[in-house]
Amino acid sequence: MKVLAIILAGGKGSRLYPLTSKRCKPAVPFGGKYRIIDFTLANCINSGIRQINVMVQYLSDSLQKHIRDGWSILSPALDEYIDVYPPQQRFADAWYQGTADAIYQNLFTIEEVNPDFILVLAGDHIYKMDYREIIEYHLTKKADLTIATIPTPLAEGSQFGIMEVDPDNRIIGFEEKPSHPKPSPNNPSMALASMGIYVFSKDIMFQNLKQDADSPSSHDFGKDIIPKMVSRNAVYSFAHQNPDASPRYWRDVGTLKSYFEANMDLLKKDSPFKLFDEDWKFRTCQTQSAPTMIHITQDSSDSFTNSLITGGAIINGSVQNSILSPGVIIEKGAYVEHSLLFNSCHIKKGAKIRNAIIEKGVQIPEGYSIGYDSKKDGEYFTLTPEGITVVPKETIIS
Template sequence: MEILAMILAGGRGSRLDILSEKRVKPSVPFAGKFRIIDFTLSNCSNSHIYNIALLTQYMPFSLNEHIGSGRPWDFDRRDTSITLLQPHEKPDGHSKWYMGTADAIKDNIEFIKRKEPKYVLILSGDHIYKMNYNWMLNDHKNNNAELTVAVKRVPMEETSRFGIFEVNEDSKIISFEEKPKEAKSDLASMGIYIFNTDVLIKYLEDMLEEDLDFGKHVIPKMIEDERKVFTHTYDSYWMDVGTYDSYLEANLDLIKKSEEVGINLYDQDWKIYTRSEDLAPVRIGATGSVLNSLVCNGCKIEGRVENSVLSPGVTVRKGATVKNSIIFNNTYIDENSHLDTVIIDKKVYIGKNCLIGHGDDLTPNKEKPELLENGISVIGRSTIIPEGAVVERNVRICTRAKIDDKNKLIKSGETLRR
């Protein structure tokens, strides 16, 4: 086998908060019909890399069900497969959760040895991008590299959010700094690595840190040892949808013109594959209208949808409006309710005459101001919003929470629990 792809898909995604209460971050719906993981899986399929290992950990049920045998991505071939790997007990009786990115790979080192690939491609399952990994592999071979790291140029004012590499004129890495205050370069790590298998195994087996991480431990050690470590520069759209703000932005990027920003979902030469539901076509009624939006199968639109993304099976009744919002599967928005800049999880009921995302008060969320401060309100799965309720800005309504019929006003910055 030439190359084995190992996809890290076990992260909880705590900054996605309510959206990752009952699912792992890569399993969060995206762009209506997809999941976040679909972009990485489709990149592998389009790159003709069919030997895949998916490393899961936190709340893997939704993700496991979505992946199945890997058929939508053509992974269920005679001589290839997708393997789901979870933390497991070792022969010495020792077992633990994955503690870091490299620790997760180290815990499955016997799997790599059994497969005997020449190269190991390590990927994150929670980024939105389209990339041909063969171009990176060609760079790796041409440089006679032992490790190649995918990097993307970022604005200098954003370098403090990333691991930053300094390289020479041949793209060989000469220094690396994690989230520097004053960066020497604008080349940010994308968390995508190609290792020579023998080198990867050597470093994983030699390093004893419990929280073993590629960025913190493995890459700095290889640079210190003057190993052949190079970069591959990627210059197209890439987004880490790890926050409510970036998640909403990346979804809404998709409904802009593809030459301006975002990913072209209609490119027949690089399709994004997924496990689709069999639902009826979209129905737009006599009173319905849709402007600059993505609307998936099974939706019934009698109101107005503008600059929004609707997952399969969403209903928008007469007189209702949905603006600048992301609505997950099978949510029902009743008559004359108005939604603006909200993210709503699956199977939510919005009663008649509600105002969701209402007003100009941008008080940050009191419990989690670092997550909600720019006006987005979020409603968890299977929540019922009673008729006439008013939900203002930066509000968190947790899964299955109930609004008191006597107090239907949820003010900006509040959190409502079950």
């Protein structure tokens, strides 16, 4: 049985702006040392899937470099690879027009691999999944398409593809981001959401992609392909859940709020998403740096508590409940709380940072404060309705 994984990594990620002003969404840093796409790639490797195509488009330079430098671990001699595909313009002079079109433009490449099944994945979610389970389920159900699903609060259902299923988990209705999501029969406060993870039988996928390409549509799986397949093909729901039927961890980090919260999940005492898992390791492109230095003396009022810190950081000030990327410098008397600091940030003496995301290379001057005056923060930076301040890349604070 041959499985080809296709990771869709071409989205703009406009709701994550300004973090996506210089990079695509899958390339946004996460958890101090990773990029968002690392979690999908690691799931593939840990699931024994070694033929992976990554479809890129907008601002893909840093993502392509990251994959080249951090994921060149497979053996072409064994027909293993992670290949990156920008728009091929094989059928038209256009970029990818939608998620389905991204695959349609590369049908020639897929046909050369000749897989039995195609695993379609999003490159911008945080979760662990052994894809062998959904593939086995797909085989057991003799499905044409299997969609990984998870319950979501009804109030948030308009952000996802929402489906209805029969008692055998066959999908009998599908709406992409509906204005009024349909509740689950067993829990009217929840809806059944698509995780953007699909297993297709190859011939069925090719047939539906070709039909869609010849018709006027947005060429999108959620808007076009899946609703039509539900009415004419065997489409099943695969629940992403624990043995006790409770939902497993999965986060769509498509907004600044959800992105910030998912990072903060890593700092919880009983974190719902465990990075420190020897049985399911995550890899990335490692920065070559010196060890971390935490230099807080016993007579100092500074402290370091409940935080993640990566290589090359120098900590002389206070850090609480925060995540620090490589090369961050915190000077004596500075204070950082409940924040994300990207690579090579420099927080100078007496500066105070709270509830903030500080982009790569930004220097915070002595005595400056962020997160304490929403009017000032909103005037100079990006301020979310939840009170998270984002200081963009290349910001110069005088």
